Amino acid sequence: MSEPVTSTNDLEHVQPAAHPVVPYDPVANQIGMWLFLFTEFVLFGILFICFAVYLYEYKWQFEKGSGELNVAFGTINTLILLTSSLTVALAIAAMERSRKSLCVNLLTITVILAMAFFMIKSYEWGMKFEHGIYPGSTHLLEDFTKGENVFFGLYFTMTGLHGLHVLIGVTLLLFVRHKIQRDQVTPARISLLENSGLYWHLVDLIWIFLFPLFYLIS
Amino acid sequence: MATHSVALDTDSRADYLHATKGLASWLTTTDHKRIGIMYLIMIVAFFFFGATMGILMRLELFSPGQQFLSNGAYNRVLTLHGITMIFLFIIPSIPAVFGNFFLPIMVGANDVAFPRVNLVSWYCYAIGGLFAIISVGLGGPDTGWTFYVPYTATTNANVLIPILAAFILGWSSILTGLNFIVTVHRLRAPGMWWTRLPLFVWGHYATAWIQIVATPVIGITLLLVLMERFLHIPIFDPAVGGDPILYQHLFWIYSHPAVYIMVLPAMGVVSEIIPVFSRKTIFGYKFIAASSMAIATIGSLVWAHHMFTAGMADLARVVFSLLTFLVAIPSGIKILNWLATMYKGSIYLRVPMLYSLAFIFLFSIGGLTGLIQGALATDVHIHDTSFVVAHFHYTMFGGTGVMFFGALHYWFPKMFGRMYNRVVATIGFSTFFIGFNVLYFPLFLAGMHGMPRRYADYLPEYTIYHRISTIGSWIVVASLLVVVGNLVYAYFRGRKASVNPWGAATLEWTVPSPPPTHQFPKPITVTHGPYDYSQIKDWHE
Numbered sequence: 001m002s003e004p005v006t007s008t009n010d011l012e013h014v015q016p017a018a019h020p021v022v023p024y025d026p027v028a029n030q031i032g033m034w035l036f037l038f039t040e041f042v043l044f045g046i047l048f049i050c051f052a053v054y055l056y057e058y059k060w061q062f063e064k065g066s067g068e069l070n071v072a073f074g075t076i077n078t079l080i081l082l083t084s085s086l087t088v089a090l091a092i093a094a095m096e097r098s099r100k101s102l103c104v105n106l107l108t109i110t111v112i113l114a115m116a117f118f119m120i121k122s123y124e125w126g127m128k129f130e131h132g133i134y135p136g137s138t139h140l141l142e143d144f145t146k147g148e149n150v151f152f153g154l155y156f157t158m159t160g161l162h163g164l165h166v167l168i169g170v171t172l173l174l175f176v177r178h179k180i181q182r183d184q185v186t187p188a189r190i191s192l193l194e195n196s197g198l199y200w201h202l203v204d205l206i207w208i209f210l211f212p213l214f215y216l217i218s
Numbered sequence: 219m220a221t222h223s224v225a226l227d228t229d230s231r232a233d234y235l236h237a238t239k240g241l242a243s244w245l246t247t248t249d250h251k252r253i254g255i256m257y258l259i260m261i262v263a264f265f266f267f268g269a270t271m272g273i274l275m276r277l278e279l280f281s282p283g284q285q286f287l288s289n290g291a292y293n294r295v296l297t298l299h300g301i302t303m304i305f306l307f308i309i310p311s312i313p314a315v316f317g318n319f320f321l322p323i324m325v326g327a328n329d330v331a332f333p334r335v336n337l338v339s340w341y342c343y344a345i346g347g348l349f350a351i352i353s354v355g356l357g358g359p360d361t362g363w364t365f366y367v368p369y370t371a372t373t374n375a376n377v378l379i380p381i382l383a384a385f386i387l388g389w390s391s392i393l394t395g396l397n398f399i400v401t402v403h404r405l406r407a408p409g410m411w412w413t414r415l416p417l418f419v420w421g422h423y424a425t426a427w428i429q430i431v432a433t434p435v436i437g438i439t440l441l442l443v444l445m446e447r448f449l450h451i452p453i454f455d456p457a458v459g460g461d462p463i464l465y466q467h468l469f470w471i472y473s474h475p476a477v478y479i480m481v482l483p484a485m486g487v488v489s490e491i492i493p494v495f496s497r498k499t500i501f502g503y504k505f506i507a508a509s510s511m512a513i514a515t516i517g518s519l520v521w522a523h524h525m526f527t528a529g530m531a532d533l534a535r536v537v538f539s540l541l542t543f544l545v546a547i548p549s550g551i552k553i554l555n556w557l558a559t560m561y562k563g564s565i566y567l568r569v570p571m572l573y574s575l576a577f578i579f580l581f582s583i584g585g586l587t588g589l590i591q592g593a594l595a596t597d598v599h600i601h602d603t604s605f606v607v608a609h610f611h612y613t614m615f616g617g618t619g620v621m622f623f624g625a626l627h628y629w630f631p632k633m634f635g636r637m638y639n640r641v642v643a644t645i646g647f648s649t650f651f652i653g654f655n656v657l658y659f660p661l662f663l664a665g666m667h668g669m670p671r672r673y674a675d676y677l678p679e680y681t682i683y684h685r686i687s688t689i690g691s692w693i694v695v696a697s698l699l700v701v702v703g704n705l706v707y708a709y710f711r712g713r714k715a716s717v718n719p720w721g722a723a724t725l726e727w728t729v730p731s732p733p734p735t736h737q738f739p740k741p742i743t744v745t746h747g748p749y750d751y752s753q754i755k756d757w758h759e
Contacts (some may be wrong), residue, residue, distance in 0.1 A: 021328040021736055028331045028404040035396045035430055042434040046468060050442075050453065053464055136450030146452070146459030153451040157442070 029191035037202050040165075044206050047158050051213060054150050061147025065155070066218035068133070073124045074215040077117050078207065084113035085204040088173070088197045098187050100180060107177045110200065114170045121163055125156075155214055162206055169203045172196045233635065233732040248333035249735055253340050254319035255633070260347060261311055262702070268302035269695065271295050276657075276691040279684045282676055292674035293360040294375065298353075300363030301380055305387045306347055308614055309476060311622045312483035313394055313429075314343065316629060317422045321398060323726040324416045326407025326744060328736050331400035335393050342390035349383035362672065364473070365440065367454035367465045371447045378448070381440050388433045388440075391479070395429030398422050407725075409744035416724045416748040417506050421486025424510035428475045428482075432518065436472035439465065466528055470521035478517040480614055481581075482510055484621035485552055488574045491628055492556050494722045495571035496563030499749040502555040509548035516545040523592055527601045535594055542592035549585055553578060568720070569643045573624025576651050580616030584609055587662065602672075604683075605665025611658045623650075623701060630705060631715030635732040637759060638708035646701035653693025660686045721757035724748045 091106035132139030179185040234251045278287045356376040445451040452458035454465040493500045522538040587609040664683035718727040729737040
């Protein structure tokens, strides 16, 4: 009753040396993922705070800088990313119903959409670079105000960091797809797929805020 | 059974230290106890490196004028001291070593929730440490550990490597915190209610939340500094439209909560040790647990008190000053409860208890002098003086540093299965306590009289304070060598420790010393609180 556990001379410790000492626990995996996503929210949150501070300080310069961005590209990319969020959610639903090949195909579509987003974004950056708009360029420093420089500084920082997250997300989705094909992710052990889906939604969600803040304030 | 294939290289009866052999078995382990030990070795090594930097500064300051360090070299030594002590020693010290080792055992689990993530976290620490060492080879940064912009964006010293080190160490901290939160939520044994969690676990739970909430802030801020420096992206430099005060805000949004990352685990250790050596259940368990969470919450809202002289609206200064006073209340609650626990207890003064008493004494001085700086008028007088240096060394070194060694003396028998020499440990502790006060107290006085911090030189009237302080640093070093030497000797030659040498009631004292790899081979049920000594009858050191 009183002594909850083993005592002094208990040397008969059975030791299953291989993992897991910790049982598979989908709830724990979910909590862990949400905590991780929370750190990502904070990471981008700080950038949004910087944006807010400088928007307050350089209101018309930010509006002018925003006018330089191509709304069409931004809109198309928003639609692409929203669709990819849908396909990844469908992939998880397919896995829950044990439809493996459908799940794999939906993940493939998600990855293709993600790459489309990334290529459009790269093209957009490339066009800016061609027009001499890149961090530290003489065109930017001489022909634009300080406020516009800050705007473009934040633009490249935030969309760049977001783009990096897109690439990480693609890697993750391809990894999960591989694991599914080898039956290491199954309806009974779905955490990795679910968490990758959550990560992809995060990437989508951040873009949902980036798009209006940069493209639609002019 | 399925264990057949691995039985060859695993001694099922061996403790975690001897379960498998070879360096590779350590570097690939996911055993939380081994990871704790690997942290311990690296953290102690970095502590002595940081201490060496501190000694160099104290020697340079022995007399006015230049002794052997140029002003530039002094700045680099000062920065290395700060970065090493903060990012590589104090922040990870108690959570990474004792939290990793004991938090799972204390809640009745066999490991943390994500053992492999735990190993990744250690590798982040190791890589961050490696970067710090490389940065020494490159001459070291000269920015101070705060990396204030615009200087950091323009200095000729190498700042890339140390900033990357801080960034990577941040991830180590985040992953450890994440692991602890999920472990506490999901892996408590049956009967381990939230109200039966040891206060050490509560302290780490609160700490883990700060690690997760605050650490990403420093991560992104340091990345922005690097982008400013190398890609010329204007964020903080006023010359190109940025705002340096914004940098200071972002930096302290992390770095003030970080001081609670440093001290809350230490308070958790004190809350374990005092009831054990008072033979009395803790006074005000719920208040201590709640005050940890209160410190974590309010402590996240006081950052701008580091910037009272940096240029801020008066209203903001008043609000931050008020919040700073509020955060003293939960700390005061803890100290009251510890004292009330000792009241009419049956105190026996063993080494861990001595460290805990030293913590209360030194941390009270550190905390109360913090309020002097939290008050707006007095802060203007003592801001950027050595008063501040004395204050945070009393809280950080006198608080967390002391309890790191206190925890080591408390859990050493459990971690290594050996007892250390109590007389030598007591001598080491006493000289440390004396040396500590000799080292840091004069800095309060020098600061009151206007001695600026971070200066390599000073006017002759400050000589007496610096002389006494430097002599104190020699006493501290000598005592630390005694303390660590005694423990190292005990590891090899100490007599075998019993399962429960102190007569404690938390779960780690129910498993063998040192614990086997799987400390709980059979599921356990917890039937009593962590400070219920009514069942502990026969125990011997």
